[in-house]
Amino acid sequence: xxxxxxxxxxxxxxxxxxxPDHRINHIIHNGGLYKRPxxxxxxxxxxxxxxxxxxxxxxxxxxxxxxxxxxxxKIEKCQNATEREEQKDFVPLYQDFxxxxxxxxxxxxxxxxxxxxxxxxxxxxxxxxRVSHDYNWTFTYTGRVIKDIINMGSYNYLxxxxxxxxxxxxxxxxxxQYGAGVCSTRQEMGNLDKHEELEKLVARFLGVESAMAYGMxxxxxxxxxxxxxxxxxxxxSDELNHASLVLGARLSGATIRxxxxxxxxxxEKLLKDAIVHxxxxxxxxxxxILILVEGIYSMEGSIVRLxxxxxxxxxxxxxxxxxxxxxxxxxxxxxxxxxxxxxxxxEDVDVMMGTFTKxxxxxxxxxxxxxxxxxxxxxxxxxAAYATSMSPPVVEQIITSVKCIMGxxxxxxxxxxxxxxxxxxxxxxRRLKEMGFIIYGNEDSPVVPLxxxxxxxxxxxxxxxxxxxxxxxxxxFPATPIIESRARFCLSAAHTKExxxxxxxxxxxxxxxxx
Amino acid sequence: xxxxxxxxYLYWLFCQFELITCSYLMEPWEKVLFxxxxxxxxxxxxxxxxxxxxxxxxxAFQFTCARVSxxxxxxxxxxxxxxxxx
Numbered sequence: 001x002x003x004x005x006x007x008x009x010x011x012x013x014x015x016x017x018x019x020p021d022h023r024i025n026h027i028i029h030n031g032g033l034y035k036r037p038x039x040x041x042x043x044x045x046x047x048x049x050x051x052x053x054x055x056x057x058x059x060x061x062x063x064x065x066x067x068x069x070x071x072x073x074k075i076e077k078c079q080n081a082t083e084r085e086e087q088k089d090f091v092p093l094y095q096d097f098x099x100x101x102x103x104x105x106x107x108x109x110x111x112x113x114x115x116x117x118x119x120x121x122x123x124x125x126x127x128x129x130r131v132s133h134d135y136n137w138t139f140t141y142t143g144r145v146i147k148d149i150i151n152m153g154s155y156n157y158l159x160x161x162x163x164x165x166x167x168x169x170x171x172x173x174x175x176x177q178y179g180a181g182v183c184s185t186r187q188e189m190g191n192l193d194k195h196e197e198l199e200k201l202v203a204r205f206l207g208v209e210s211a212m213a214y215g216m217x218x219x220x221x222x223x224x225x226x227x228x229x230x231x232x233x234x235x236x237s238d239e240l241n242h243a244s245l246v247l248g249a250r251l252s253g254a255t256i257r258x259x260x261x262x263x264x265x266x267x268e269k270l271l272k273d274a275i276v277h278x279x280x281x282x283x284x285x286x287x288x289i290l291i292l293v294e295g296i297y298s299m300e301g302s303i304v305r306l307x308x309x310x311x312x313x314x315x316x317x318x319x320x321x322x323x324x325x326x327x328x329x330x331x332x333x334x335x336x337x338x339x340x341x342x343x344x345x346x347e348d349v350d351v352m353m354g355t356f357t358k359x360x361x362x363x364x365x366x367x368x369x370x371x372x373x374x375x376x377x378x379x380x381x382x383x384a385a386y387a388t389s390m391s392p393p394v395v396e397q398i399i400t401s402v403k404c405i406m407g408x409x410x411x412x413x414x415x416x417x418x419x420x421x422x423x424x425x426x427x428x429x430r431r432l433k434e435m436g437f438i439i440y441g442n443e444d445s446p447v448v449p450l451x452x453x454x455x456x457x458x459x460x461x462x463x464x465x466x467x468x469x470x471x472x473x474x475x476x477f478p479a480t481p482i483i484e485s486r487a488r489f490c491l492s493a494a495h496t497k498e499x500x501x502x503x504x505x506x507x508x509x510x511x512x513x514x515x
Numbered sequence: 516x517x518x519x520x521x522x523x524y525l526y527w528l529f530c531q532f533e534l535i536t537c538s539y540l541m542e543p544w545e546k547v548l549f550x551x552x553x554x555x556x557x558x559x560x561x562x563x564x565x566x567x568x569x570x571x572x573x574x575a576f577q578f579t580c581a582r583v584s585x586x587x588x589x590x591x592x593x594x595x596x597x598x599x600x601x
Binding site for chain 1: 536
């Protein structure tokens with residue numbers, strides 16, 4: 001039944017022709033699940049580009065074999081990790097594809113990653129200059145600091161990564177009151193009144209009954225999913241879920257089944273099979289079915305089809321775990337995430353998880369939901385029992401930024417920032433598309449992946465943008481499929497239109513004149 | 516058409532070649548090896564083309580020359596009569 005309701009009018013996939021706006025309005029007001037157009041596109045790789053990418057990888061592989069041969073026969077100095085002489089007759093440790101890729105391809109372009117920055121990661125950042133004299137095997141610092149690099153890589157969606165302003169002043173005040181360390185876990189002596197205040201505020205912000213905050217976003221996922229599901233439960237996880245969700249799912253011991261990325265027909269098929277056939281050997285019904293999705297997928301820039309997922313969840317009586325790491329604060333007219341973006345009821349999502357790292361300029365994660373769920377997690381979560389609780393200045397930064405977004409500090413700065421981010425997103429995506437780049441993802445997502453495809457372009461793009469004082473994050477294998485490497489821009493409310501113009505113009509030049 | 520032949524355009528084409536074949540990432544001695552291999556292959560290809568095409572072209576030329584000379588050898592009145600009767 002979802003074929004007619006959801007997917008027939010909403011998504012623009014591949015090179016399908018664009019439905020004119022007046023038709024979309026008529027279709028949407030005819031009682032569909034979506035209240036607004038859902039424009040998501042993943043343009044297919046052009047055949048010539050795919051062939052040339054394979055040619056490039058072929059050449060590098062041949063040279064990789066040549067270099068490995070030279071290293072083995074001692075013609076060239078071996079600088080990578082190898083087994084000791086005594087272990088050479090045992091099972092070889094470094095002969096698989098990952099290590100071959102690491103030695104021969106990753107090392108050549110390694111200077112685009114792990115760049116050390118030495119200022120607050122706002123719209124502009126300072127970076128320490130690094131040179132390598134032996135082709136990226138070792139680096140030395142020249143001592144110079146490159147100032148005012150336009151920062152397109154930090155997850156600073158609302159611009160709260162600042163060293164001046166009300167957030168910083170409040171955090172400094174709390175630092176002088178409470179100090180920096182908590183020295184205990186949440187369940188022992190580490191439960192401060194600041195944590196209680198934060199949790200009530202987060203629950204009010206999300207529109208749920210109760211919330212709990214943890215010190216680390218990755219640990220929130222990986223330590224709480226094992227507390228919620230166990231053996232005899234089924235987890236339906238999206239193809240492109242984050243490593244923390246995958247780790248949590250594997251640690252729980254439940255059966256995991258993967259559905260295609262954002263594909264509701266695939267999810268429905270899996271749900272139907274799970275209900276009809278039950279557990280594999282015994283055919284008993286599953287104890288719990290948990291659907292794991294993310295709000296915004298950071299490598300693709302796509303937004304989850306939440307209305308359809310909630311409709312499916314209600315039909316098949318399963319539970320929904322929504323990871324809003326990148327979407328909280330960044331989507332929605334009032335910045336309350338993907339639930340607000342689609343205009344849905346927050347109580348429909350059973351477990352709302354998010355992080356404070358991205359839009360709030362702090363660190364940590366939270367889980368929101370019904371009071372019984374959160375009380376259960378307070379007792380049974382590994383993170384609550386063993387991990388140190390959040391540091392007080394960080395808590396105060398989150399409290400101040402959440403109040404700013406909600407407008408409770410008496411100003412309209414928060415609202416203005418959310419609207420500025422939406423404007424920046426649409427403007428930047430439109431500019432890059434006009435220039436002819438292939439951009440993945442949804443029109444409204446502030447994560448903009450620009451496809452590069454060829455391995456030499458990964459290194460060239462990163463280096464040339466740094467020469468023009470712009471810092472971008474380039475991504476290749478294994479974070480993406482091997483021919484789909486990309487540069488990922490993370491927009492911020494702190495970026496001005498001039499900065500975005502500079503970045504979009506400069507991104508033309510490296511692919512044109514890189515050398 | 517000047518923009519097509521300008522040295523800037525040629526430099527851009529060379530840069531595209533370097534990016535596609537990943538010689539942008541190679542160390543200088545690897546680049547020397549790669550380019551010399553490519554030039555050797557290109558030279559071989561051109562030589563083979565020259566030999567093959569030259570042979571085919573010369574044989575085709577000889578064939579057309581023989582045809583034209585046969586045409587020239589038939590007397591003109593025979594030709595006019597054949598034209599009148601057709």
